[in-house]
Amino acid sequence: MEDVKCNGCHLKCDSFKFLTKDELELIEANRSTVVFRKGEKIIRQGSIFKEMVSFNQGLAKIHIEGTGGKDLLLGIISSSEIIGGPGLFHDKRYSFSLTALTTSRICLIDSEIFMQVFKTNYLFAESFLREFSRRYNDFFQRFLSLTQKQMHGRMADALLFMADSVFNADSFDLPLSRQELGEFAGMSKESVCRILKEFKDEKLINTNGQKIDILKKDLLCRILEAI
Amino acid sequence: MEDVKCNGCHLKCDSFKFLTKDELELIEANRSTVVFRKGEKIIRQGSIFKEMVSFNQGLAKIHIEGTGGKDLLLGIISSSEIIGGPGLFHDKRYSFSLTALTTSRICLIDSEIFMQVFKTNYLFAESFLREFSRRYNDFFQRFLSLTQKQMHGRMADALLFMADSVFNADSFDLPLSRQELGEFAGMSKESVCRILKEFKDEKLINTNGQKIDILKKDLLCRILEAI
DNA sequence: ATAGAGTATTGATTTATATCAATTGGATTA
DNA sequence: TAATCCAATTGATATAAATCAATACTCTAT
Structure with missing residues (x-):
């Protein structure tokens, strides 16, 4: 896999399209591109929130792990999405796990850098928050389904x-x-x-x-x- | 109940303390203060998102209403909190209902005006997002408890x-x-x-x-x- | 091919929890 | 004080769904 620059990357999430060239280069300099295979854990629930996940290609599951080893699958990621969860603004811990279902290509972006861009580019921030809230709302729907x-x-x-x-x-x-x-x-x-x-x-x-x-x-x- | 100005209101949420005098006056001019009695619905799940709720005093429940009339209580509001849910950024609908458990005093703030302030004052925005995400995380905990x-x-x-x-x-x-x-x-x-x-x-x-x-x-x- | 391992399927049984039914208690009104 | 109404309690029963157990299937590696 050749390393494509963010600017020319056609897999990146829509929100990133609001970034200026400079901002995109800042992200570029503080991201790593990783491929995860089926079953590999991308985010571990409870661990320290250091990176935002920019999901690009593949299939992954968002799940929460109960104390008794019981797992609950909350959602499936199948297209580009910036994933982090409430910990980004709250307690700097991941609230859920993210595990690859098929070989998946993602970028990990340092969360401090992410916040730096979030802070200065309102259009980007708003687009991200829309995505963030859509996911939040999806969880609500699952909640409804599972309990009712x-x-x-x-x-x-x-x-x-x-x-x-x-x-x-x-x-x-x-x-x-x-x-x-x-x-x-x-x-x-x-x-x-x-x-x-x-x-x-x-x-x-x-x-x-x-x-x-x-x-x-x-x-x-x-x-x-x-x- | 006399109508206190936002500036002098000691019941307002912490996030509002980041606002400038002008911003607070803008909010002031676009809010109404309402008292709800036990059992009265403050927010109706599914209805159009027009206002943010600034909860000031009393006790209220956040709940989701299933199609079969079954209710699920997700949380209790007992102190000042700005409440709106993911609809603010997502689909402009309330994802949950909010109902007073005891006589409660709240302010309703026009959501467009709220977003105007959100957009221009980053400290306020960040503080609000922290609160917003704490609540989001609380829902996750409830989710875990209820399903596991x-x-x-x-x-x-x-x-x-x-x-x-x-x-x-x-x-x-x-x-x-x-x-x-x-x-x-x-x-x-x-x-x-x-x-x-x-x-x-x-x-x-x-x-x-x-x-x-x-x-x-x-x-x-x-x-x-x-x- | 064959063995082995994991996953899927199906049936039997158990268990957690809801529903139904009857009674009690507490508050409110006449 | 009686009558009424609604919430709370308690017991009996029904039921949804999990667990247990046995077998079948599928894939991989030798």
């Missing part, structure tokens, strides 16, 4: 999220194991299997290993909405 | 939160009904009664109506930590 719905609804939610927010297609190769899908939909891996089978028997979806086809989206939406 | 622990742990969590984060005392008059305490701890009101009784029988706490005394905090903490 029961298994069938949560599974419908998870599948529709994959189709609409990650792949923009009704057929896709799920980048998650059954275990991880369970962590996303808030249920055990066994329950995942049972519900997928039910959906398959009712011809709402088709499954073949990791391959999933959504056949009756309207019905799936109705399951999602039914409390 | 079971009833006893969640109840211990709820009681310790009241003692440490709301009242700063181990004895307090709970401002929530059993129903609401259930919405906070993620369980039915009947389960609330049963667990409070258990805790009482084990002499961890004492209860008498809304009055709650925490007797063995260390043991309660241990229940909280046990997965």
